[in-house]
Amino acid sequence: MQKTLKTSRKDERFRVVDVVPGHPLSDRLLELGLQAGECLQVIHEAPLSGDPIVLEINGTRLALRRSEADLVLVEDLDAQAGAKP
Amino acid sequence: MSAVPRNLIGLVGHPNCGKTALFNALTGLRQKVANYPGVTVDRIESDLRFDLGHNLRVVDLPGAYSLTPQSEDERVTHDVLLGDMGADVRPQALIVVLDATNLRLHLPFALEVKELGYPMCVALNMMDLAGASGMQFNFHALEDALGCPVIPTSATQQDGLQGLAQAADEVAKRPFDSSQINWQPSTRNQIIERKKKVEDILRRVILQPGNPSAFTANLDKILLHPVYGPLVLVAVIVGIFQAVFSLGAIPADGIDSLFAMFSHFLRAHMPTSLLTDLLVDGIIAGVGAVLVFLPQILILFTALLLLEDSGYMARAAFLMDRLMGRVGLSGRSVLPLVSGFACAVPAILGSRSIQSKSQRLATILITPLMTCSARLPVYTLLIAAFIPNKPVVGFIHLQGLVLAGLYFAGALSALLFAALLKFFNVMASGGYFLLELPIYRVPSLRTIVRGLLDRARAFLLRAGTLILSIMVLLWAISTFPRPPEGATQPAIDYSLAGRLGHMIAPVLEPIGFNWKISVAMIPGFAAREVLVSALGTVYAVESTDAENSPALAEQLKSDWSLPTALALLAWYVFAPQCLATFVVMQREIRSWKWTAIGFSVLLVVAWLAAFVTFRVSGALL
Numbered sequence: 001m002q003k004t005l006k007t008s009r010k011d012e013r014f015r016v017v018d019v020v021p022g023h024p025l026s027d028r029l030l031e032l033g034l035q036a037g038e039c040l041q042v043i044h045e046a047p048l049s050g051d052p053i054v055l056e057i058n059g060t061r062l063a064l065r066r067s068e069a070d071l072v073l074v075e076d077l078d079a080q081a082g083a084k085p
Numbered sequence: 086m087s088a089v090p091r092n093l094i095g096l097v098g099h100p101n102c103g104k105t106a107l108f109n110a111l112t113g114l115r116q117k118v119a120n121y122p123g124v125t126v127d128r129i130e131s132d133l134r135f136d137l138g139h140n141l142r143v144v145d146l147p148g149a150y151s152l153t154p155q156s157e158d159e160r161v162t163h164d165v166l167l168g169d170m171g172a173d174v175r176p177q178a179l180i181v182v183l184d185a186t187n188l189r190l191h192l193p194f195a196l197e198v199k200e201l202g203y204p205m206c207v208a209l210n211m212m213d214l215a216g217a218s219g220m221q222f223n224f225h226a227l228e229d230a231l232g233c234p235v236i237p238t239s240a241t242q243q244d245g246l247q248g249l250a251q252a253a254d255e256v257a258k259r260p261f262d263s264s265q266i267n268w269q270p271s272t273r274n275q276i277i278e279r280k281k282k283v284e285d286i287l288r289r290v291i292l293q294p295g296n297p298s299a300f301t302a303n304l305d306k307i308l309l310h311p312v313y314g315p316l317v318l319v320a321v322i323v324g325i326f327q328a329v330f331s332l333g334a335i336p337a338d339g340i341d342s343l344f345a346m347f348s349h350f351l352r353a354h355m356p357t358s359l360l361t362d363l364l365v366d367g368i369i370a371g372v373g374a375v376l377v378f379l380p381q382i383l384i385l386f387t388a389l390l391l392l393e394d395s396g397y398m399a400r401a402a403f404l405m406d407r408l409m410g411r412v413g414l415s416g417r418s419v420l421p422l423v424s425g426f427a428c429a430v431p432a433i434l435g436s437r438s439i440q441s442k443s444q445r446l447a448t449i450l451i452t453p454l455m456t457c458s459a460r461l462p463v464y465t466l467l468i469a470a471f472i473p474n475k476p477v478v479g480f481i482h483l484q485g486l487v488l489a490g491l492y493f494a495g496a497l498s499a500l501l502f503a504a505l506l507k508f509f510n511v512m513a514s515g516g517y518f519l520l521e522l523p524i525y526r527v528p529s530l531r532t533i534v535r536g537l538l539d540r541a542r543a544f545l546l547r548a549g550t551l552i553l554s555i556m557v558l559l560w561a562i563s564t565f566p567r568p569p570e571g572a573t574q575p576a577i578d579y580s581l582a583g584r585l586g587h588m589i590a591p592v593l594e595p596i597g598f599n600w601k602i603s604v605a606m607i608p609g610f611a612a613r614e615v616l617v618s619a620l621g622t623v624y625a626v627e628s629t630d631a632e633n634s635p636a637l638a639e640q641l642k643s644d645w646s647l648p649t650a651l652a653l654l655a656w657y658v659f660a661p662q663c664l665a666t667f668v669v670m671q672r673e674i675r676s677w678k679w680t681a682i683g684f685s686v687l688l689v690v691a692w693l694a695a696f697v698t699f700r701v702s703g704a705l706l
Contacts, residue, residue, distance in 0.1 A: 021273065024155070025440075025519055030276045031151050032521070033190060043302075047311040049407045052416070052518055054309065059298050060190045061305075061522035063403040065410065068517050 003076070005042070005069035008053065013041045014074035016057075023071050033057050034072055093130075093142050094253050095176030097162060097198060099191055100148030100438075101396075101523035102184045103210045106240035108145040109535045111135075111250065128174065129539070135250040141257065144176060152197050153270045157437035157445070166201060167268055178257040179205040180249065185215035185222070185237070186297035186524060188290070192283040193276070195231060201266055204259040206234040206252040213239040214524070218295030226289040241529045301396075301524045308400050318404050321397070322423070325388045329427070333381035340380070344373035359564075367560035370618055372553060377614075381458050383541060385427040389420065390536045394528035399520055406518050412500050413507030415439065415518040418448040422499065425455030426492075429666040431540060433673055444516045447506050449674055450683045453666050454499035454659065456492045459613040463657055464491055466617055470638035471650040487654075494658050502686075559608040559615070563622065577622050582607045596656070596692060597649040597699035606662075613662045647706055652699035659691035 005014065016038045019029045034040070034057060043061070044054035052065045098104040112131035133141045146165055147158040154160040164170045166179075181198055183191040195207060209222070228235045234252040238245035271279075307313050348365045355361040392398045402416030409418050417439045424432035432452045439445040474484045562581040569579070577583045586604025593603045601623045609616035617637075624640045641650070661667065661684045671680040 023517075025517055027153065027271070027273065027276060028150065028155055028519065030273065030280075031193060031271075032519075033280070035277060035280050044305065044309045044403075045311070046403060046407050047315050051410075052403060052406050054305075054403065054522060058189050059187055059296075061298075061301075063399070063406070063416070063518070063520045063522055065406065065518045068519055 002073045005053075005055070005072040005074055006066050008042045008069065008074075009050075010042050010045050010053075013039065013077040015039050015077050017073040017075055020071045020073065023068070025068055026071060029068075029071060032062060033060060034062075039077055040074075092140065092257055093144060093176045094257055095165070095179045095203075096143055096145050096182060097166070097179055097194075098148060098182030098210075099150055099184065099194060100158075101521060102148070102182045102191060103240050103526075104148060104182045105145060105536075106394075106529050106532045107182055107208060107210055107238060108143060109529075109531045110240045110243055110246055112143055133250050133253075135247055137250060137254045141250070141254055143180075143253075144174070149194070151194060151271065152201075152268065156440045166198075166203070167266060168263055172263075175263060177204070177261060178253065178259070179203045180208055180253050181205055182208045182210050185209045185211050185220065186218065186295075189283060189287060192286060193279045196279050196282060197271065199231060199233070201268060202261070204233075204256040204261050206236065206249070206256050207231060208238045208245075208249050209235055210238050210240060212237045212244065213242045214297050214526075215295065218297040218299070219293060220291070220295035220297065221293035223290050223292055227286070230286040230289070241527070298524055304525055305400070305522070308397070309403065314400075314404055318401055321392070321401075325385065325423075326426075328388065329381050329384050333384045336380035337377050340377050341373070344369060344376070362564065363557070363560060366622075367557045368553065370556060370560075379541065379545070382427045382431075383537060385424070386431075386537055386540045387533065389424060390533050391528050393420070394526065394532055394536075396523045396525045399522045402520055403522065408500075410516065410518065412503035413444065413447050413516060414503055415441065415444045415516055416520060417518065418444060421448055421452060422455055422496075425452045425457060428457050428459070429453050429455065429663065430669050431543070433666070433669050434543075436673070440519065441516045446674055446679065447503050449670055450506065450679065451499040451502045453661055453663065453670075453683070453687060454495050454502060456495040456658075457613075457663075459663065460491075460657055462614045462617050464488060464654065466620075466638060466641075467650050467654055470641045471645075471647055491654060491658060498658065498690075556611070556615070559611060559619075563608060563619075577604060592692075595699075596695040597646070597652045597703075598656075598695075599645070599649070601644070602649075602653065610662050611664050613657065613660075616662075646703075648699045648702040651702050652695040655698040656691045656695040659687050659694055661687040661691075 002017070008014065016034050016036055018036055019026050019034055021027075038057055040055050040057040042053050043056045046052050050066075052063050053069060055062045055064070055069075096104055096108050108129070108131070111133055113134040128144060130142055130144045133143060146162045149159040149162040151159075152163050152166065154163045161170075165174055165176075168175050179198060181195045183195060198205065207227070209224070209227070215222075222237070224235050224237065234256065236245050236249045236252050238249055240246075308317055348369055351361060351365050351369070355364075389398075392401070398420055402419050404416075405419045406416030409415055418436070421432045421436040421439075424435050429452050432455065433449050436445050436448045436452070439448060468484050468487055472484050472487050474482050476482050477486055559582070562585075563577050563583070564580055566579060566581070568574070568576045583604050585607045587600055589606070590598075590600040590603040593606070598606070601620070605616055605619035605623050608619045620641070621637050624637060624644075667680055667684055670683060671677060674680065
C-alpha cells in the first residue's frame, strides 16, 4: 500500500506523490500546493493526541487532521540528503 | 435597483493576503455596509479616498482560495464574480491582492481570476515584510506574465496606495462584457497546469528569495508547543474574560445610570400620560437595554480582532480542533463559540468560514448555549438576592463561584449538545478541518478600529432595531388593556401580557415559578435581560433603575424560595429567550426545521433542568 501522511510524525520530511481524488478537500489540497514532486515537512503535532498536524510546504503552513492527511500520498525523503525545497 | 453602479471595483484575494487592511487603507472611514441578497454576509463598500477627479467605489469581497467555493464566504465571492448575485453587486473591474511573501501560494488564484476576463490590476501586498526578509522582485516580469499592471503595496505602511488607486481607475475604464464570463469548476489538470505556470513565472519574478516565515516559525515553537501552547491559550482566554468583566463593567454602569437619569428627568418634567410611559418604559428602556451591553461586546470584539489579525486565532483553532472534533465540530468553530460569550448574533454570523456544512450547522445550533452578556443582568440580580457572599477558598467567594459555574454549565452543555447531534448521526456528511496558519503580523490599528466600528454598527442595527421594536410592542401588550378603576393588582396583571402569563403559569408551576415570574417571562422571550425590568414592573417596584435597585432583590428574596431562584438560574442557562438569535439563525441556515428544532430542544431542556434543580434543591434544603 502507498504511504500517506496519516501516520507521519513531527520533523519527518516527505515528497508528495499525489492527492487521492474524490474527497471534498482533494482539489483544495492541490490548490494549496500539495502537488507531485513538492517537498514538505511535518512541523507540529497537536498536544496530547497528536492530531491534527501542521505541514510546512513552500513556506505555507497548513493544519489538517490525520484523516485528511491520509489523502496525501507521499514517499520518504532522506532527512540528510533533502535540501530545502 | 435599476442602473448598474458604474465604477465599482472588487477587491479579491486569499483570506490571509491583507486584503481588508488594504481596503481600509484605500478608503476613508465612511463606508456602506449592506447585505448580499439572500445571505447575511456583509457587503462592505466605500469610496477611494484619493482624488481621481471622480468617485471610485471599492467593494471588499470575502477572502477565497479559489473560485471553487469550500465555505459560505467563498461562495459569496464566487457568486458575485460570476454574476449569480445580480448585476447590481457585480464589479466592473478587480484589484487582485497577492501576498508578496508567499506568491507561490497566491498566484494560482490570480491566474484563475484572470481567466474570467475581468479588467484587473494586481496589488503585490505586504511588501514591507517581503523587503525586510531580503526578497527582491522583477515587477515587469510579473506584469508581463499576468498581462496587467502590478503595484507593490504595503497596507500597514500606507505604501503604494496612490499608485494602486490610479491603476484601478485606469483598468476600470476598460470595457468589459460580463455576459461573456464562461466559468467551469477547475479540473484537477487545470489546477496542476496553473501550478506549473506559477513555477515558471516565479523563476522570472523572484530575483532574491528570502525567509519571511523565520519569526513565525520561532514563535510557533512556543505557541504550538505541546505543553506551553495550551497554557498560553488558557491564559489568553482567561485574560479576555477578565478584561470583558472588569473593564467592561465601568462604562456599562455609566450608560446604565445615564439612561436611568434620563428616564427620571422625563418622568419629572412630562405630564403623566401614555406618551410618557411609551417614551420611558418602551423606547428609552429599549435603547438602554441594547446600549448597556455595547462596552463589553466592544472589548470582546477588540480582543477577537487582535487575535484574528495577528494570526493567533488560527493557532487556537489548531490547538482546540481535537476537543472540538470529538463532538463533531472543528477548530474553526472556536472563534464563533468564543464570540458567543458576548452575543450569539455576531457569533452565528461568524460561523460562515466553517467549511463543512454539518460542522457549521452544529456550531450555529449550540451557540445560544454560550453564556451571552444578556444573561448577566439576570444572573447578577438573582445571585445578589439569593446567594450569600461568603468566602469558600481564599479569595474565591460563593457568589463568584456560582456565576463561574453557570458559565461553565453553558459551555459544557454546548459541547454535550454537539456530541448528541454527532451521536444520533444527525449530520449527514463527515467533518473535516483544513486551515492555513498565516504568518504572524502586528495588527494594524486602522483595521482594528474599522473592524470595531463595523461590528458596533452591525450590532446596533441588527439588535437595536429589533430589540427597540419589540420593546415597544411589549410595552403595548403589557399596558393594554388598561386596569379597571379601583384595581388592586399591578396594572400588568390586567394586560394581554398578564393574561398570557397566567395562561402559561400552570406549565411553569411544577418547576417552582409563580405566576409573577410567568408574566415577566412573556416579555423575556424577546430578549433575556428584559426579564429584570419586567420583574420590576410585576413587583411594582417604583424604580426605572431596577437592575441596580436593592428594592427588587429584597422583594424577590421575601417572595421566592431558594429552590425557585436556583431553578430560574438553571432555566436561564438553556432557555432560548432571544428573538434576535433565532431570526439570525434562520437566515443563516435557511432551514425553518432546524431553527424550530433548536428552539424547542432548548425550551424543553430548560424546563427539565429547572424541574430537576427545583425538586433536588427542594429535597436537600
